[in-house]
Amino acid sequence: MHELPMAKAINEGLRTAMVANNKVMVMGEDIAQLGGVFRVTEGLQEQFGPNRIVDTPLAESGIVGTAIGLAMRGYRPVCEIQFDGFVYPAFDQIVTQLAKQTARHEGTQSFPVVIRIPYGGHIGAVEHHQESPEAYFAHTAGLRVISPATPNDAYWMIQEAIASDDPVIYLEPKSRYWHKGPVDDATPAQPMNRAVIAREGSDVTLVGHGAMVSMLHQVAEIAQSEGVSVEIVDLRSLSPLDYPTIEASVAKTQHLVVAQEAPSNASVGSEIAATMTEKAFYVMEAPVLRVSGFNTPFPPARLEGQYLPDVDRILDAIDRSLAY
Amino acid sequence: MPYTDSTLRLLGQDGILVKDDRVEKYHQAIEHLDEKDFREFFRVMTVVRRFDVEAGNLQRQGHMALWVPSIGQEAAQVGSAFASRPQDHIFPAYREHSVAYIRGLDLLDIIRMLRGVTNGGWDPKKTNNFHLYTLVLATQTLHATGYAMGIGYDGACSTGDLDKDEAVMVYFGDGASSEGDTNEALIFAQSYQTPQVFFLQNNHWAISVPVRVQSRTPLFERAAGFGLPSVQIDGNDVLMSYAATRLSMDAARSGQGPHFIEALTYRIGAHTTSDDPTKYRDDDELKFWQAHDPIDRFRSFLEGRGTESAFFENVAEEAEDYAADIRKRTLEIQDPPLEQIFRDVFTEDHTVMTQEWEWLKEYTQSFEEGA
Numbered sequence: 001m002h003e004l005p006m007a008k009a010i011n012e013g014l015r016t017a018m019v020a021n022n023k024v025m026v027m028g029e030d031i032a033q034l035g036g037v038f039r040v041t042e043g044l045q046e047q048f049g050p051n052r053i054v055d056t057p058l059a060e061s062g063i064v065g066t067a068i069g070l071a072m073r074g075y076r077p078v079c080e081i082q083f084d085g086f087v088y089p090a091f092d093q094i095v096t097q098l099a100k101q102t103a104r105h106e107g108t109q110s111f112p113v114v115i116r117i118p119y120g121g122h123i124g125a126v127e128h129h130q131e132s133p134e135a136y137f138a139h140t141a142g143l144r145v146i147s148p149a150t151p152n153d154a155y156w157m158i159q160e161a162i163a164s165d166d167p168v169i170y171l172e173p174k175s176r177y178w179h180k181g182p183v184d185d186a187t188p189a190q191p192m193n194r195a196v197i198a199r200e201g202s203d204v205t206l207v208g209h210g211a212m213v214s215m216l217h218q219v220a221e222i223a224q225s226e227g228v229s230v231e232i233v234d235l236r237s238l239s240p241l242d243y244p245t246i247e248a249s250v251a252k253t254q255h256l257v258v259a260q261e262a263p264s265n266a267s268v269g270s271e272i273a274a275t276m277t278e279k280a281f282y283v284m285e286a287p288v289l290r291v292s293g294f295n296t297p298f299p300p301a302r303l304e305g306q307y308l309p310d311v312d313r314i315l316d317a318i319d320r321s322l323a324y
Numbered sequence: 325m326p327y328t329d330s331t332l333r334l335l336g337q338d339g340i341l342v343k344d345d346r347v348e349k350y351h352q353a354i355e356h357l358d359e360k361d362f363r364e365f366f367r368v369m370t371v372v373r374r375f376d377v378e379a380g381n382l383q384r385q386g387h388m389a390l391w392v393p394s395i396g397q398e399a400a401q402v403g404s405a406f407a408s409r410p411q412d413h414i415f416p417a418y419r420e421h422s423v424a425y426i427r428g429l430d431l432l433d434i435i436r437m438l439r440g441v442t443n444g445g446w447d448p449k450k451t452n453n454f455h456l457y458t459l460v461l462a463t464q465t466l467h468a469t470g471y472a473m474g475i476g477y478d479g480a481c482s483t484g485d486l487d488k489d490e491a492v493m494v495y496f497g498d499g500a501s502s503e504g505d506t507n508e509a510l511i512f513a514q515s516y517q518t519p520q521v522f523f524l525q526n527n528h529w530a531i532s533v534p535v536r537v538q539s540r541t542p543l544f545e546r547a548a549g550f551g552l553p554s555v556q557i558d559g560n561d562v563l564m565s566y567a568a569t570r571l572s573m574d575a576a577r578s579g580q581g582p583h584f585i586e587a588l589t590y591r592i593g594a595h596t597t598s599d600d601p602t603k604y605r606d607d608d609e610l611k612f613w614q615a616h617d618p619i620d621r622f623r624s625f626l627e628g629r630g631t632e633s634a635f636f637e638n639v640a641e642e643a644e645d646y647a648a649d650i651r652k653r654t655l656e657i658q659d660p661p662l663e664q665i666f667r668d669v670f671t672e673d674h675t676v677m678t679q680e681w682e683w684l685k686e687y688t689q690s691f692e693e694g695a
Contacts, residue, residue, distance in 0.1 A: 069470020
C-alpha cells in the first residue's frame with residue numbers, strides 16, 4: 001500500500017501489464033521521450049524500448065486503425081489519445097471498425113485494444129481540452145467504457161482493461177491526475193464492470209463517475225452537516241452500467257440524483273434516469289434528477305465554473321429531490 | 325487518356341510481349357512462370373468473371389441485397405494475387421473476388437455477406453490470410469499497415485528468406501485514395517518502414533465521380549510525396565500485374581520498406597447493383613475499355629503461344645459449372661439464428677446486452693406458447 005497520484009498509478013499499472021505480457025504495447029503522440037503531455041507514460045520507453053512504447057505520427061485515426069491491425073497480429077495495443085477533443089479523427093475507426101470487428105469475425109479473432117482518453121474539465125484549458133465524450137462510446141455496442149475515480153481503481157482498471165479481450169475505452173479524469181490516494185498493489189480492486197458504493201448513506205443516492213466522484217464526496221460532507229445522509233455510487237463502468245448496484249442503493253434511499261460533467265441530452269445520466277424509472281418507479285419518492293453540463297459547447301475556460309455542475313448545484317438537486 | 329506515358333506493360337493489346345528497357349526487370353520477374361501458370365491465370369480470370377455474372381443475376385432475382393461486380397478488373401487482381409506468397413496477408417476492399425478465389429476462399433462466403441446472413445463471412449486464418457471485406461472505404465489500409473508493423477516487431481521479415489519473410493498487401497481504389505485513412509496509412513507505413521504493398525486499382529470511377537475529381541496528379545505520383553517507390557502499370561495486363569507485385573512484395577519483405585502500385589483498369593459494370601452508370605458515363609469510354617478487355621488480351625497471348633482450343637473450351641465449361649454450383653448453393657443458404665444479433669459482440673459477458681437477449685428469448689417464446 002502506498003500513496004500515488006492517479007497519473008503515476010496508471011503509469012504503474014501500464015508497467016505491470018507490460019512486464020506480465022510482452023504483447024502489450026503503448027502507442028500515441030508524444031508518449032515516448034516526453035512521456036506523454038500528462039507524463040502518464042514517463043520512463044516506460046527506457047524500460048521497454050521503442051517497439052513497445054511507440055511514438056506515432058500525429059494522426060489519431062492512424063493510431064487506432066494500426067492498433068486494430070496490430071491486434072490481428074496478436075498484440076494488445078494501448079492507444080493514448082492526447083485530449084478528449086482530439087479523439088474524433090479516430091471516431092470512425094473506433095465505431096465502424098474496432099467496436100464491430102469481433103462480431104464481424106464471428107468470434108474467430110478478438111480485438112484487445114485499449115484507448116486511453118484524458119477527459120473532463122476543471123483544468124482551465126482551451127477549447128477541445130475539457131470535454132466529456134463518454135456518451136458517444138457508451139452508445140456504441142462492442143465497446144466497454146470505464147472511468148476510474150481513484151488512483152487505486154486507475155491502477156487496477158488499466159490492467160483489467162488490457163487483459164480484456166474486448167475493446168475498452170479507458171477515460172482518465174485528467175483533473176484528478178495529480179491528486180494522491182492510496183494504491184494497494186496486493187489486493188485487486190472490484191472488477192472493472194462493477195459500480196461501487198463509495199460512501200454509505202440512507203437519504204439520497206448520488207451517482208457519478210470519474211472526477212465527479214470527488215465532488216460528490218464534498219457534497220456528502222456538507223449534506224451531512226445539514227442532517228442529510230448521502231450514499232455515493234461510483235459508476236466506474238459506463239458500458240455496461242451496473243444497474244443492480246444502483247438499484248440496491250435506490251431501494252435504500254428512494255431518491256436518486258445523477259451528476260456528470262457531460263451535457264445532459266442523450267447522456268449516460270439520461271440513460272440511468274430512464275432505466276431506473278423502468279426498474280424502480282414504485283420505489284422512488286421523487287423523479288430521478290440530473291445535474292449536468294449545459295447543452296452548449298464547452299464554454300471558454302473562465303466560465304467553466306458556471307458551466308460544470310458544482311457542489312451547490314448538486315446540493316440544490318438533493319433539496320429538490322427530498323422536497324418532492 | 326486512360327493510359328499515360330508512364331504506364332508499364334508486358335503484354336501489348338494484341339497479346340504480344342512488349343520488349344523495351346523500361347520493362348526489362350519485369351520480364352525477368354516472370355521468367356519462372358510456365359505454360360501451366362499462364363493457363364491458371366486464364367482459368368481463374370474466366371471462372372471468376374462467370375461467377376461475377378451469376379452473382380449479379382442472383383441479385384437481380386432477389387437473392388441478395390446487393391452485388392459488387394468486378395468485371396474488367398480480373399487481370400489486376402489475378403496477377404497481383406498470384407504474385408503474393410503463401411505467408412503473406414491480404415487486406416481487400418470489397419471488390420477483390422479474384423484475389424479471394426486465389427487465396428482459397430469459397431466465393432459463396434462473399435454471397436452470404438451480401439445476402440445479409442453475416443457481416444463478415446470467413447475466418448482469415450482459414451483462408452490463407454485473406455482478410456475480411458471492408459465496406460467503410462480505406463479503413464483497411466490502416467489495418468494492413470498495423471499488421472505489417474507487427475510483422476516488423478516480430479522480426480518476421482527482412483531475414484533474406486523469400487519463402488518465409490512475411491509481407492502485407494492492401495487493395496484499395498481511386499475513390500479511397502482521397503480518404504484520410506489512406507493518407508495516414510502511407511505516413512505510418514513509411515515511418516515504420518513496413519513490409520507492405522499498397523495496391524491501388526484505379527478503375528476510373530468512384531460510383532459516379534471520375535478519378536479526375538479525386539486527383540489532378542496521377543495517383544502513383546502521390547506516393548513519392550510519402551516517400552514510397554511507386555509504379556503505374558496497365559492493370560489489364562495480368563503479366564505486368566504479376567511482375568510489379570512480385571518485385572514490390574519481395575522488396576518489401578526484404579527490408580526495403582513499403583511500395584505502391586497503381587494499376588490502371590476499368591469498372592466495366594456498375595459500382596454495385598444499386599448503381600446506374602448510364603447516367604454519368606460516356607459510351608465511348610466504355611467501348612474503349614471493352615476493347616481492352618484483360619481476358620481477351622491474355623487469350624490472344626495464349627493462342628499466340630499455341631494453346632489448343634480444347635483448353636479454352638474446358639475452361640468455359642468449368643466456369644459454367646462453377647456458376648451453376650454457386651447458384652445452387654446460394655438458394656440453399658439458411659437465414660442465421662436469432663442469437664446472431666447478440667453473438668460475438670463481446671467476448672465476455674456484457675450485462676445490459678445479455679439481459680436484452682434474455683428478454684428477446686422470452687418475448688419470442690411467448691408467441692410460441694400462445695399458438
